[in-house]
Amino acid sequence: MRPEILIMALVVGLANWCFRALPLRARLHELPPDSPLARFLGATGPAAIGTLFVASVLPYARSADSPRAICLLAGVGAVIAAFAACRSVVVATLSGAVAYGVAFWLLSPVA
Amino acid sequence: MPKPPSERELTGQDAATTTTPGREFLAGLYAALPIALGYLPIAFAFGVGARGVGLSVVEAFGLSLIIYSGGAQFLALALIGAGAPLLVQIFTLVAMGLRHLLYGPALLRGAGGDAARRHAWAWAWGLTDEVFGAALGRLARGGRFSEAFMFGLGLGAYAAWVSGTVAGAVAGSEALQGWPSFAAGLGFMLPALFLALLLSILSRAQLPVLAVAGAATVVVTLLWSGTAGLLAGMIAGAVAGVLQGTLLARKGDNAA
Known part of the structure; x- marks a missing residue:
């Protein structure tokens, strides 16, 4: 394993463990909801996920390729529909990937 | 057994x-x-x-x-x-x-x-x-x-x-x-x-955070780079969340 990959994995893995385990010991659920730290922690997670979604979709949206845009719409629509139906991140993710793949297959002569 | x-x-x-x-x-x-x-x-x-x-x-x-x-x-x-x-x-x-x-x-x-x-x-x-x-x-x-x-x-x-x-x-x-x-x-x-x-994680209260994060990501990615867009989106969204909470708290204090 290359050192830079190992270092990245160890730091991120340690941070993940801290985020998951330490609030259970530090009684973070008792932090006043209007404290600056609570606000920052509360906003950073949604901001990160929103940023990552926009960044991952941006290459698709910037593409002038209309079949790719149709595949994107199919994938996004499937994720929203599946999540609304069963409230599961895994099922919604798989549904979106399947819908994108099927749309790609249907449009493959022109995609 | x-x-x-x-x-x-x-x-x-x-x-x-x-x-x-x-x-x-x-x-x-x-x-x-x-x-x-x-x-x-x-x-x-x-x-x-x-x-x-x-x-x-x-x-x-x-x-x-x-x-x-x-x-x-x-x-x-x-x-x-x-x-x-x-x-x-x-x-x-x-x-x-x-x-x-x-x-x-x-x-x-x-x-x-x-x-x-x-x-x-x-x-x-x-x-x-x-x-x-x-x-x-x-x-x-x-x-x-x-x-x-x-x-x-x-x-x-x-x-x-x-x-x-x-x-x-x-x-x-x-x-x-x-x-x-x-x-x-x-x-x-x-x-x-x-x-x-x-x-x-979506809720009405988080919409401003998500909107600011998304907008900052798009603008900085288009003007600079994808990596800078990621950082800008996360930081701008988190700051927006803190400001939103502070403004709502002040509004609540004024109303009281």
Whole structure:
């Protein structure tokens, strides 16, 4: 394993463990909801996920390729529909990937 | 020989009889089944993607074993593939994991103030989005909280994630060359995962944070670079959240 990959994995893995385990010991659920730290922690997670979604979709949206845009719409629509139906991140993710793949297959002569 | 647990025990619907740690552990493994079935193809896609950006089987396995966070791992592939500096990778991936801060406290609130958490340092490692959802779901159905259940639940999901990664990495990126539609679907796994995570945390109060984060990401990406766009989006969104909370608090004080 290359050192830079190992270092990245160890730091991120340690941070993940801290985020998951330490609030259970530090009684973070008792932090006043209007404290600056609570606000920052509360906003950073949604901001990160929103940023990552926009960044991952941006290459698709910037593409002038209309079949790719149709595949994107199919994938996004499937994720929203599946999540609304069963409230599961895994099922919604798989549904979106399947819908994108099927749309790609249907449009493959022109995609 | 101990009696095997019943269906009601395994699903957490029979809180009165599910008492021994062994039964609770089995109930956790049983509850992990649907999560494992969902994790396997996503982890397989991660393994394939890891080989696609030049990682070895051991490196792909190591990322799943050490990081154990689907969103962060897929993003790591994008950052590695784009040649992002190590510090940018670490900052972005750590920020991605911040949402997990809220899972433990939320779970303890549902479990009751006197819930055991002696071994939380160990089972909390497996507290992913889906494991958190499954544990909270059991409590919502009237099931009891136990650390043995959390160990079973977390271990089942973790094993599926790591083994799926190895299978995908061994298959390699060439395995999909004859299957372009399948490869396209796997390629969309990352945006689909982020959108699903976004929907899972979406609330009216977070809309300003998401709007600011999204706008900053688009503008900075178009004007500068994708990596700068990621950092700008996260920082701008978090600052917007703090400002929003402060403004709402002041408005509340003025009204009072």
